[in-house]
Amino acid sequence: MEKIKKITKxxxxxxxxxxxxxxxxxxxxxxxxxxxxxxxxAISINNGILYGRLIDVLNRGSEVAILAIGMTLVVSASAGxxxxxxxxxxxxxxxxxxxxxxYGMTNVSExxxxxxxxxxxxxxxxxxxxxxxxxxxxxxxxxxxxxxxILWSAGRAIGLLLCNSNIVYVRVPSFQFFGGYCGIIPTxxxxxxxxxxxxxxxxxxxxxxxxxxxxxxxKRASRISGFNSAKIILLCYVICGLCAGIAGLVATCRIYSAxxxxxxxxxxxxxxxxVALGGNSLGGGKFNxxxxxxxxxxxxxxxxxxxxxxxSSAQAPVxxxxxxxxxxxxxxxxxxxxxxxxxxxxxxxxx
Amino acid sequence: MKKRKIxxxxxxxxxxxxxxxxxxxxxxxxYADKGFTHFQTFLNVLINNAGLIAVAAGMTCVMLTGGxxxxxxxxxxxxxxxxxxxxxxxxxxxxxxxTMVLVIGIVFGLVQGFCxxxxxxxxxxxxxxxxxxxxxxxAVICKDQVSIVSDKIFTAISNAKILIxxxxxxxKKGIYQVPFIRPTVIVVLLVVIIVFLMLKYTKFGRSIxxxxxxxxxxxxMGLNVKKTKLLTYTLCSFLTxxxxxxxxxxxxxxxxxxxxxxxxxAISSSVIGGTLLTGGVGNVFGSLVGVLINGTISTLVxxxxxxxxxxxxxxxxxxxxxxxLLQAVFAKIKESKKV
Numbered sequence: 001m002e003k004i005k006k007i008t009k010x011x012x013x014x015x016x017x018x019x020x021x022x023x024x025x026x027x028x029x030x031x032x033x034x035x036x037x038x039x040x041x042a043i044s045i046n047n048g049i050l051y052g053r054l055i056d057v058l059n060r061g062s063e064v065a066i067l068a069i070g071m072t073l074v075v076s077a078s079a080g081x082x083x084x085x086x087x088x089x090x091x092x093x094x095x096x097x098x099x100x101x102x103y104g105m106t107n108v109s110e111x112x113x114x115x116x117x118x119x120x121x122x123x124x125x126x127x128x129x130x131x132x133x134x135x136x137x138x139x140x141x142x143x144x145x146x147x148x149x150i151l152w153s154a155g156r157a158i159g160l161l162l163c164n165s166n167i168v169y170v171r172v173p174s175f176q177f178f179g180g181y182c183g184i185i186p187t188x189x190x191x192x193x194x195x196x197x198x199x200x201x202x203x204x205x206x207x208x209x210x211x212x213x214x215x216x217x218x219k220r221a222s223r224i225s226g227f228n229s230a231k232i233i234l235l236c237y238v239i240c241g242l243c244a245g246i247a248g249l250v251a252t253c254r255i256y257s258a259x260x261x262x263x264x265x266x267x268x269x270x271x272x273x274x275v276a277l278g279g280n281s282l283g284g285g286k287f288n289x290x291x292x293x294x295x296x297x298x299x300x301x302x303x304x305x306x307x308x309x310x311x312s313s314a315q316a317p318v319x320x321x322x323x324x325x326x327x328x329x330x331x332x333x334x335x336x337x338x339x340x341x342x343x344x345x346x347x348x349x350x351x
Numbered sequence: 352m353k354k355r356k357i358x359x360x361x362x363x364x365x366x367x368x369x370x371x372x373x374x375x376x377x378x379x380x381x382y383a384d385k386g387f388t389h390f391q392t393f394l395n396v397l398i399n400n401a402g403l404i405a406v407a408a409g410m411t412c413v414m415l416t417g418g419x420x421x422x423x424x425x426x427x428x429x430x431x432x433x434x435x436x437x438x439x440x441x442x443x444x445x446x447x448x449x450t451m452v453l454v455i456g457i458v459f460g461l462v463q464g465f466c467x468x469x470x471x472x473x474x475x476x477x478x479x480x481x482x483x484x485x486x487x488x489x490a491v492i493c494k495d496q497v498s499i500v501s502d503k504i505f506t507a508i509s510n511a512k513i514l515i516x517x518x519x520x521x522x523k524k525g526i527y528q529v530p531f532i533r534p535t536v537i538v539v540l541l542v543v544i545i546v547f548l549m550l551k552y553t554k555f556g557r558s559i560x561x562x563x564x565x566x567x568x569x570x571x572m573g574l575n576v577k578k579t580k581l582l583t584y585t586l587c588s589f590l591t592x593x594x595x596x597x598x599x600x601x602x603x604x605x606x607x608x609x610x611x612x613x614x615x616x617a618i619s620s621s622v623i624g625g626t627l628l629t630g631g632v633g634n635v636f637g638s639l640v641g642v643l644i645n646g647t648i649s650t651l652v653x654x655x656x657x658x659x660x661x662x663x664x665x666x667x668x669x670x671x672x673x674x675x676l677l678q679a680v681f682a683k684i685k686e687s688k689k690v
Contacts, residue, residue: 083479136672140679145475146419146618146628147675153615154668157661165659269483272476282476314494314607318487321480325466328477332470 014279014327015294022301026053029308049181053304055189061300062188063089063247063264067271068296069199070240072280072287076216077236078137079284080144081272087155088129088241089248089264094159096122096249097168097258100175107169115174122252123245129155130241134234152268159260169257179254188250195246196293199239203289212236216284266317270299273320276327363677364625364637371644378647382654389520391530396646401535402427402598403613403645407620407638408539408546409590414621415550415563416583417630418467418474422481423591424613426459428606429485430595435497435605438505445505453592459485460588461581468580482614489607496606499599508534509600535597542593547635559583563630612664616645619671627678644670 026040036042043052067085074082099121102112111118129151136147178187203209214222215229223229244264251263276282277298278291302323306316329335379388386392397404406423413420430452437443437451459481466477499505512531519529550556558579561569570576598610622628623644624637648670649663 080473081475083475136675140676141682142675142679143475143628149421149615149618150668150672150675153612153671154665157664157668160661161659161665165661266483269479272479282473312490312494314490315487317483318491321482321484321487324476324480324483328472328480329466329470332472334470 011279011288012291012294015277015291015298018277019294019298019301022298022305026301026305026308029305045184048184050184050186055186057297057301057304058189059186060304061297062192063251063267064270064274064299065192065293065296066195066243066247066250067267068274068278068292069195069289070236070243071271071275072278072289072292073212073236074144074240075272075275075280075282076284076287077212077233078144079216079282080137081268081275081282082133082148082237082240082244083145083268083272084129084133084148084151084155085240085244085247085271086264086267087152087159088126088244089251089267090260091129091155091159091162092122092126092245092248093252093263094162094168094258094260095125096252097170098162100170100172101168103162104164105168106164106166107171109171111170111172111175115172119249122249123242126241126245126248127238128241130238130244131234133241134237137237138230138233156260159258163258163260167257167259171256175253176256177253179250179252179256188254191246191250195243196289200289209287213286217286269317269320269324270296270303273324273327274299276324276331281331282328363674363681364634364640366677367623367625367637367640367644367674370623371640371647374644374647374651378651378654382651385654387650387654389530390515390517391520391528392650394515394530394532394536396643396650397536398533399601399650400642400646401533401539402594402601402610403616403620404539404639404642405542405590405594405597406613406617407624407642408543408635409587409594410617411621411624411626411633411635411638412546412550412559412583412590413474413587414618414626414628415559415630415633416580417563417566418580418584419618419628420463420478420481420584420587420591421475421614421618422459422463422478422485423587423594423617424610424615425482425485425489426456426588426591427595427598427610427613428489428608429492430455430592431599431602431609432489432492432497432605432607434505434596434599435499436493438499438502439497440493445502449596452596453589456588456590456592456595457585460585463588464581464584467584468577486607489605489609493605494607496604498604500603505600506603509603513537533600535600538593539597542590543635543639546590550635555579555582560631563632565631615664615671616642616667619667619674620645622671622674622678627682628675629682 023040027037030039031037040053043050043055045051071082071085074080096118099113100111100115100118101108133148133151136142137144178191180187182190211227211232215227215232219229248264252258274296275292277295278288280287280292302320303316306319311319406427410420410423433452434445434448437448438445463477463481466472467474511534513534515530515532519527522528550559558569558574561572561574562576562579566576599605602609620641621633621638624634624639624641626633626638645667648666652658652660652663
């Protein structure tokens with residue numbers, strides 16, 4: 001009993017436990033369906049590229065993992081979530097493709113401007129969106145979710161306007177590379193790994209991580225201790241915007257087109273879910289980046305499993321919504337207090 | 352006679368009404384040749400936004416307590432899909448289905464209200480989960496677009512016209528057009544009046560303001576804060592279900608993408624109508640004006656004919672941003688006066 005308690009108290013317990021649970025469900029499903037029992041873990045090389053369901057989860061989960069980095073910081077610093085990330089993804093992808101193809105074109109096989117200009121513009125606009133959100137939250141004292149609601153609605157609409165309400169295709173190999181394969185490994189995996197590595201090392205090697213946590217735990221106390229709380233919150237939102245921009249470009253390159261209506265759709269839920277699954281409190285304060293990233297891949301594993309079970313992409317939100325509610329209910333104060341009471345009663349009976 | 356002071360909140364409402372008047376007058380001048388000046392155009396704004404008016408009334412109540420409910424759009428989609436599939440595939444009569452939808456609304460609101468009030472989870476997280484749940488359930492009920500054609504009662508209500516004896520005009524062929532409204536408009540206007548009276552004169556309505564104004568002092572006053580919150584979320588989902596029926600009577604179909612972004616319209620209507628995001632201050636009639644502003648924007652964009660529909664989204668977002676900032680500025684002025 002003591003040992004179990006020690007394990008459940010560990011930082012990474014929730015994300016790792018749910019990841020294992022999803023894998024177990026997959027194994028059970030494979031056995032029930034008559035496939036090879038460990039089909040989920042099988043990795044092979046077909047036509048010179050890595051192939052397998054695990055690789056698929058890692059590949060498709062890249063966007064959520066990148067988003068989860070920014071979302072973790074935002075949740076930690078401001079005790080609220082940025083619900084505009086999906087729209088910002090769509091906006092950055094739309095702007096990038098619009099610049100690369102030229103306004104009003106829908107199908108090109110040559111760049112209108114150099115690739116880096118389009119990419120940089122996409123990331124820049126996402127940062128501007130983050131700056132806007134951050135300004136409203138940090139300096140105007142507006143609740144984070146209401147502030148980000150503005151771009152949640154407008155971001156996608158602006159993206160649609162930029163693309164003239166069309167799907168813009170950019171059929172150039174160097175553009176497809178970022179959503180395709182680098183050697184035998186899918187490029188999005190590498191991009192996500194790079195983002196996680198950079199974010200992790202910056203947070204660990206500099207004092208930024210501590211600052212963010214301190215602001216999240218008590219904004220006024222940090223202000224009095226000499227941190228510029230507002231600036232730190234602003235920075236978190238800009239980083240979140242940056243992550244959304246990168247994720248948007250990855251999603252765009254994957255389908256080498258700017259499908260502004262569908263890129264990043266419902267992605268904000270996945271990102272928030274990843275943060276919650278990672279064992280982070282949605283009430284702000286301490287955060288755990290590794291947990292969020294594992295959480296992100298767990299979400300993708302859940303999605304892939306749901307598809308394998310024959311649930312359509314439109315129906316999948318039902319299950320995710322239930323998971324979110326379960327996690328936040330377990331995290332909530334009254335339920336925790338209730339469980340504490342129960343265990344105290346048990347011990348009293350024992351004694 | 353007591354003289355009424357004009358506070359910051361009344362100024363917000365006054366700005367809103369003035370904005371609506373200017374916007375509508377501007378539309379009348381610019382698009383006079385396209386029939387914008389007819390009385391029917393104004394009535395059409397009411398008819399097209401009947402569902403939204405009921406939703407905005409519920410949203411205002413929730414926002415008065417300092418919360419928010421973003422599940423309304425998806426709940427409407429689920430209601431519409433349930434009614435469409437119920438009538439066309441399962442062959443259930445429409446009165447039964449309407450009752451069913453209202454009951455589902457109440458249950459949905461009770462669950463969300465319980466999570467917010469008794470489990471103390473942030474309203475945004477709860478209702479966002481509710482939003483995705485309802486949107487997903489819509490797809491679980493049916494993945495395709497279902498049009499309502501077979502139910503006679505429902506079609507009759509949908510096509511019913513209530514004629515208005517004045518304000519008509521002669522069309523190009525010289526035939527006199529009598530202006531009309533749909534039954535849904537009467538229903539939602541009644542809803543607005545009832546909610547207004549409830550907020551002003553009942554114990555429940557007043558405790559909503561008290562909870563939003565200051566939760567701690569409301570508790571100290573002996574009000575049951577948790578119960579008030581629970582009932583408010585239930586009321587919001589119930590009104591949303593009424594709005595969903597009105598919406599369905601307008602569109603006569605159910606699709607998975609129906610009413611996407613409607614929560615945004617409802618929230619912006621309330622905010623534009625002078626409801627403070629922090630709670631405690633607001634008025635249902637303000638929200639009604641807010642809905643009319645939203646409706647006028649989309650009518651203007653449609654009348655123009657050249658603009659893409661995403662423009663109305665962007666303009667609404669800009670307006671919302673403007674009013675949120677205005678509120679923040681007013682709040683800062685108030686704080687500085689206190690000190």
